[in-house]
Amino acid sequence: MGEHKLARVGIITSGGDAPGMNAAIRAITRTAIHHGLGVVGFYRGYEGILTKQYDVMDRRSVANILQRGGTILRSARCPEFRTEEGRQMAAENLRELAIDVLFVIGGDGSLKGAQALTEVWDGQVIGLPGTIDNDLAGTDFTIGYFTALDTALESIDKVRDTADAFERIFLIEVMGRMAGFIALGVGLGCGAEKILVPEEPTEVRDLVADIQDSRAAGKLSCIIVVAEGVVANGLRSIDGRITIHDSTVLAKELQRETGLECRAVVLGHIQRGGSPAALDRILASTLGTYAVEAALDGHTGVMTGIRAEALCLVPFAEAWSEHKPLDAYQLKVQKLLV
Ligand code: ADP
Ligand code: F6P
Numbered sequence: 639m640g641e642h643k644l645a646r647v648g649i650i651t652s653g654g655d656a657p658g659m660n661a662a663i664r665a666i667t668r669t670a671i672h673h674g675l676g677v678v679g680f681y682r683g684y685e686g687i688l689t690k691q692y693d694v695m696d697r698r699s700v701a702n703i704l705q706r707g708g709t710i711l712r713s714a715r716c717p718e719f720r721t722e723e724g725r726q727m728a729a730e731n732l733r734e735l736a737i738d739v740l741f742v743i744g745g746d747g748s749l750k751g752a753q754a755l756t757e758v759w760d761g762q763v764i765g766l767p768g769t770i771d772n773d774l775a776g777t778d779f780t781i782g783y784f785t786a787l788d789t790a791l792e793s794i795d796k797v798r799d800t801a802d803a804f805e806r807i808f809l810i811e812v813m814g815r816m817a818g819f820i821a822l823g824v825g826l827g828c829g830a831e832k833i834l835v836p837e838e839p840t841e842v843r844d845l846v847a848d849i850q851d852s853r854a855a856g857k858l859s860c861i862i863v864v865a866e867g868v869v870a871n872g873l874r875s876i877d878g879r880i881t882i883h884d885s886t887v888l889a890k891e892l893q894r895e896t897g898l899e900c901r902a903v904v905l906g907h908i909q910r911g912g913s914p915a916a917l918d919r920i921l922a923s924t925l926g927t928y929a930v931e932a933a934l935d936g937h938t939g940v941m942t943g944i945r946a947e948a949l950c951l952v953p954f955a956e957a958w959s960e961h962k963p964l965d966a967y968q969l970k971v972q973k974l975l976v
Contacts, residue, residue, distance in 0.1 A: 642934045646676040647739040651709040652683030652748035655910055656768045656782025658918035659709040662743050664700035665926020671697055673934060682712045684719035684751055687728045704919060707912045719751055729759035737761055739933040745769035746958035749941055753954040756939045764929045765941035765954060770910055773817035775960040776952030777943025784917040786909045787823045794828040797903055801859035807849055807892060807900040809862045811869060811885040813909050821865035822964055831860045831976045836867035837964050842876050846895045
């Protein structure tokens with residue numbers, strides 16, 4: 639970080655919100671101010687740049703937000719930014735507001751947008767991985783993932799109590815878009831009898847056999863964690879007549895085939911809320927400061943990340959075009975410990 643000519647930076651949070659986004663906003667704001675930069679926070683992601691809805695931030699603007707879920711800058715999906723004209727207008731507005739660097743905190747879609755912005759705007763663009771899905775390649779973890787795991791686990795532990803009491807099968811659908819990171823994490827964390835992830839093929843027939851084996855082995859309850867991506871892809875019913883795209887329908891199919899009571903619980907958006915876990919606060923704060931320092935060093939078109947406990951910069955395209963694999967060893971552990 640030697641001489642730099644930067645004067646003013648902008649921040650957006652975009653796409654699915656994630657616990658820890660506020661901690662990242664706070665870290666970027668305070669680090670930028672520490673280095674003598676002005677800070678502008680745009681509201682509702684790319685939409686705020688298009689509509690010029692923003693506030694000038696000072697150190698106090700980000701007081702008492704570190705521990706809060708959601709994002710004080712709000713979030714949105716912005717279809718207009720997907721068009722060339724939309725991005726040209728964003729670039730024009732950023733020029734007019736004399737923004738030198740834009741920090742984009744979001745998931746893969748937001749970072750695709752960030753990449754596209756670099757093609758029409760000559761300012762620097764730096765991304766921060768903000769998504770509960772943990773599906774961005776180039777970083778071991780994303781901001782929000784740890785909290786989502788804790789939140790899901792808290793609920794699943796409660797479901798386990800009633801599952802045991804009634805000796806039932808529970809199918810628990812978790813978020814994660816087309817990736818199985820949340821399912822694998824909570825599956826390990828709650829001792830699920832089975833996890834269904836989009837990265838591995840699932841046959842309903844095998845599932846029925848697994849449930850029957852589990853019952854025969856003396857297990858009273860059975861928790862099956864299913865990633866939403868598996869449901870989105872669809873599962874063929876045993877008779878091959880329908881493709882199941884709904885956890886409740888899948889639970890009914892399992893009940894019919896096993897003769898055991900089976901219920902579905904879709905955890906949904908509770909996984910996105912709540913006070914960030916310690917690891918998300920620490921990750922967001924560290925990456926926020928690192929992102930500003932990367933900008934001061936002249937970087938652009940990169941996402942900040944952490945790999946093997948070392949901070950790193952990942953070219954945008956790498957973050958979303960490369961498939962991030964699930965940890966094979968954790969998959970093995972999950973299967974072994976049931
Ligand atoms: P996330 O960042 O959580 O993956 P989305 O995929 O919905 O969420 O993306 C958030 C926003 O990023 C979109 O509403 C859009 O404004 C922008 N975006 C996503 N993909 C692109 C793209 N290919 N080109 C330009 N902008 C994009
Ligand atoms: O990317 C975060 C996420 O919560 C995904 O896990 C989920 O598929 C999606 O966003 C839900 O989006 P929405 O809030 O638009 O329903």
